[in-house]
Amino acid sequence: MEVLNSVLLLILAATLSVAVAYDPLDPNGNITIKWDVMSWTPDGYVAMVTINNYQMYRHIMAPGWTVGWTWARREVIWSMVGAQATEQGDCSRFKGNIPHCCKRTPAVVDLLPGVPYNQQIANCCRGGVVPAYGQEPAAAVAAFQVSVGQAGTTNRTVKLPKNFTLLGPGPGYTCGPAKVVPSTVFLTPDHRRKTQALMTWNVTCTYSQHLASKYPSCCVSFSSFYNETVIPCAKCSCGCEHKSCVRSERDSKRLAVTGKHAAAAPHATRVHGGGAPASLLQCTTHMCPVRVHWHVKLNYKEYWRAKITITNFNYRMNYTGWTLVAQHPNLDNITEVFSFDYKPIVAYGSINDTAMFYGLKYFNDQLMEAGPHGNVQSEVLMRKDASTFTFRQGWAFPRKVYFNGDECQMPSPDSYPYLPNAAPAAASASLVRSAVVVASLMLLMA
Structure with missing residues (x-):
């Protein structure tokens, strides 16, 4: 049995190394x-x-x-x-x-x-x-x-x-x-x-x-019109080990003037040739250079609308010609995209659940460094598919998000804004467990 387990582990390791x-x-x-x-x-x-x-x-x-x-x-x-x-x-x-x-x-x-x-x-x-x-x-x-x-x-x-x-x-x-x-x-x-x-x-x-990196380079957060709760990026989504940061744009300018920005971000490394400056991140709980926020904005009779906001938290990086890819089952029914360009990505036959968004030339195709102008945003209008459309159980939120080709860290599957009349799965499970305990105690006391 031990030999068989060892063989299976070797096969799994080989498969992962090829598929990496x-x-x-x-x-x-x-x-x-x-x-x-x-x-x-x-x-x-x-x-x-x-x-x-x-x-x-x-x-x-x-x-x-x-x-x-x-x-x-x-x-x-x-x-x-x-x-x-x-x-x-x-x-x-x-x-x-x-x-x-x-x-x-x-x-x-x-x-x-x-x-x-x-x-x-x-x-x-x-x-x-x-x-x-x-x-x-x-x-x-x-x-x-x-x-x-x-x-x-x-x-x-x-x-x-x-x-x-x-x-x-x-x-x-x-x-x-x-x-x-x-x-x-x-x-x-x-x-x-x-x-x-x-x-x-x-x-x-x-x-x-x-x-390329031990950690993701971006993260995703959620919100909706039907729930005041905002689901933020998970803590340390992009790693918090040995990372320094600055708390404001004023601090970043002070470091630039004194020439201490490299020392303030010892975790950063320069790319080949020394051409790119060391990253200097704004202090956040997630410590990601880029955050993508998906907001379920409006609900119409035959359509629904989502707002996408991309925010740059790096004071030393402009993203020119950026791309954003989202995977969602209703992206095959896009009716209109405002202030972004859009192309569908069909990876497997006729499955059209993935879209690539990118900026309009000379308008918002450059995501500026962190600060007041360090974000771009758009809205997407989608036609409802009567057979699948629902706001329940997080259906309205994307399954995967990529920024500049790198997959972003998503919130945990059970942490999304719930409908007012829907209880979180974890809370429901807790109630069931409590009911079982109470029932057991009543049987013991009987």
Whole structure:
């Protein structure tokens, strides 16, 4: 029996380790890095590298992506267009023409907007920011060109790079090995002729929230028109271990002036390249950077209305191009969304219970840092489905909520605003237990 239990535990552990990066609402979401060898050079090749974000609602936000790998031999990067290596490395063995990068493990970042035209290429130079595929499919790609030296000069002699890494902008991505695939076919600008890459390989990277952080990065709270009780985010939803915070915007400005904001938030870490400031959270019981509040606002004869408010509690972070995903059985009957954009997400066949919300361009697509302007909100009008609609037992509240692709901490299943004539399940169970005890005592006394 003990042997059987051990085997079952091993199988369970293996299953969890494989499924850790699996997102049931976006089962095919990944980032694919594609290398197309476009021409051979005397000592290597010129390749076009594209980074395709196939994730429906997770984008790569500022300070952007960093792609790294390990060369198979002693390859060098002679030049790049649309990106640059973060370090040149030791190029002392070269005389005259010095390579752009000689490191065995280069790290490459996107260029910032506004670089000279001769350093640009299509889909480059956006500071590494790549929107989600479900939000902007045409823009969910980044690209750069690289000239590789001291490499093979034929399909048989080229050795694929190894150990690919992707930061975007923090941890959480795991990349598989490079695999040779059928060569990419391109259309000429006039769309009258097809050309083909000399060689193509792909690298697939998947995201795991569990690898990115020990705790969630957001939480959810509830309220309703029919109950004065507000169900807050659970205490320490995003972890309270070794976290410092500030109690007001005034304190955050004082820390910024004195240069002590990093010391005030020792739990915060800087992302790659030091480009992002350390987080500085407003003091809350939940200690989350972001809170999503779902309020059941109005009840009509054929419709009902919910209000969604997203609040930023981080004094050092603006969320540009944010996304919000909610799973609720009545989201297949959305009639109107006010002041947000909206797209349905159909993960399994015809089940349409998930919606992605995001800001209107140049209006509220940027969630500002904590303070008086650190929130965005909208209302959603939904048609009632006579077969399923009810306000009882928390039906009107979402089952899952994601912000920027990370799943938020939900309140416990039995803690939602109850209808005035409905007793909480816990209280009902307590009354039943009390009745049983009283009945038992009466039998003993009889």
